[in-house]
Amino acid sequence: xxxxxxxxxxxxxxxxxxxxFTVFAAVxxxxxxxxxxxxxxxxxxxxxxxxxxxxxxxxxWFTMMLGWLVVAYQSLRxxxxxxxxxxxxxxxxxxxxxxFGLLGFxxxxxxxxxxxxxxxxxxxxxxxxxxxxxVQLLITGAYFVLRDALREARQRGRLAAVYALFATxxxxxxxxxxxxxxxxxxxxxxxxxxxxEMDIAPEMRWVFxxxxxxxxxxxxxxxxxxxxxxxxxxxxxxxxxxx
Amino acid sequence: xxxxxxxxxxxxxxxxxxxxxxxAHAMATQPPQGIERVMLAEDKLPVVLAVVxxxxxxxxFFLFRTDRRLAKIERRLDDQ
Numbered sequence: 001x002x003x004x005x006x007x008x009x010x011x012x013x014x015x016x017x018x019x020x021f022t023v024f025a026a027v028x029x030x031x032x033x034x035x036x037x038x039x040x041x042x043x044x045x046x047x048x049x050x051x052x053x054x055x056x057x058x059x060x061w062f063t064m065m066l067g068w069l070v071v072a073y074q075s076l077r078x079x080x081x082x083x084x085x086x087x088x089x090x091x092x093x094x095x096x097x098x099x100f101g102l103l104g105f106x107x108x109x110x111x112x113x114x115x116x117x118x119x120x121x122x123x124x125x126x127x128x129x130x131x132x133x134x135v136q137l138l139i140t141g142a143y144f145v146l147r148d149a150l151r152e153a154r155q156r157g158r159l160a161a162v163y164a165l166f167a168t169x170x171x172x173x174x175x176x177x178x179x180x181x182x183x184x185x186x187x188x189x190x191x192x193x194x195x196x197e198m199d200i201a202p203e204m205r206w207v208f209x210x211x212x213x214x215x216x217x218x219x220x221x222x223x224x225x226x227x228x229x230x231x232x233x234x235x236x237x238x239x240x241x242x243x
Numbered sequence: 244x245x246x247x248x249x250x251x252x253x254x255x256x257x258x259x260x261x262x263x264x265x266x267a268h269a270m271a272t273q274p275p276q277g278i279e280r281v282m283l284a285e286d287k288l289p290v291v292l293a294v295v296x297x298x299x300x301x302x303x304f305f306l307f308r309t310d311r312r313l314a315k316i317e318r319r320l321d322d323q
Contacts, residue, residue, distance in 0.1 A: 037291070048286040053294050060298070096305075103301045107294040114282045114290045119275075218302070225309055232316045240323060 006082045009235055012228045025217035032214040035207045042201040046115050053111045054204065055211040060104030063215045065171055067097030068140070070223070072168040075161035087157035088234065090164060092226040094143050096219055101140060105133050116185045129179040129186035136174045139167050 036055040044051055070093040078086035108130070113123050124130060146163050150156035180188050200208075275283045282289050 033295070036295075049288040050290045052291045056291070056294050056298055099301055099305055103298050106297050106301075110293050110297065111290060114279065114287060118279065118283070222302070222305060222309075229309055229313055229316070233312070236316060236319050240319070 007084045009085055009088070009231050011235070012231050014228070018224065021217075022221055025214070025221050028210070028217055029214040032207065032211045036211065039207050040201055040203050042204065046118070050111055050115055051204070053107065054200075055207055057104065057107040057111055058208070059212045059215040060100050060107060061175065062212050063219045064097050064101040064104060065175060066216060067093055067100060067219055067223070068164075068168055068171060071097060071143075071164050075164040078157055078161045082154075084153075084157065084234075085231070087161065088230050089227055090161060091147065092230055093223055094140065094164065096223045096226060098137070098140055098144075099222075100215070100219065101133075101137050105130075105137060108133070112185070127186065128182040128184040132174045132179050136171065139170055139174075143167060 032055065036052050041049065041051045071090050074086045074090035074093060077083070078090060109123055112127070112130070116127070117123070117125065143160060143163055147156055147160045150159060179186060274280075282293070
């Protein structure tokens, strides 16, 4: 591909299809919220109503991981084709995925405070799951630090893409394999299955799947907005370098 | 069902044992203090609300930030 083509950015627009999608996503998430609060949940000691956090806390992680798969895919495409658009998409997916990761950590901490640590003043106790999550967030956060450190656009795109791929590989281990093998208060530790330990009522399972889909839809929405925003900025920069 | 409840009771006992025993004793004998008075009421439903509000706040923050950046772009377009 000629050098000029590689840096070319398409004029992205808000299409009617996208508008329909956003309305669909909004309705879906609203329904999930209603079901989440009104639906039946298993009666569990200590957890009580906080079992409903299954619908809100857990999808944060699914979204973060799938978001990071988008980063990996776009990074790979950038390395293969050199096209700037893929670099833009990778960076924006990383931003949104990181947001969901932060939200997952924050919501998990709040949930733990009033269940695992109820009666104490402890917000964070070095539980293996919490530690792994912090490490994961540091690894993904370093992606942005790396990007900031590199001035030249082409080099930045390529190095960030390589780092993103490495970061993606760490994810299954830090988020899934390691915490499950360690002693932890988090469901799914020490080789136990995560779901049956909570004795999920059948209705909960379906609301949970709907919640995961809902937050994935939200991710797609925010991601698309961010990509359009960034492309618009870059196209403006080309036409008229910012003072 | 009973084995599940037994497992959960054992898990709760482990939780208490893992934490400082003095704190655990305090928890068993005292009514909830401070923020727990709100959060543990209504079978801990406020905890679910706190989680949802956190997510909502994060999304709102992102939405407002994006809107500000878009406004900047639009201003630059107007200046052209």
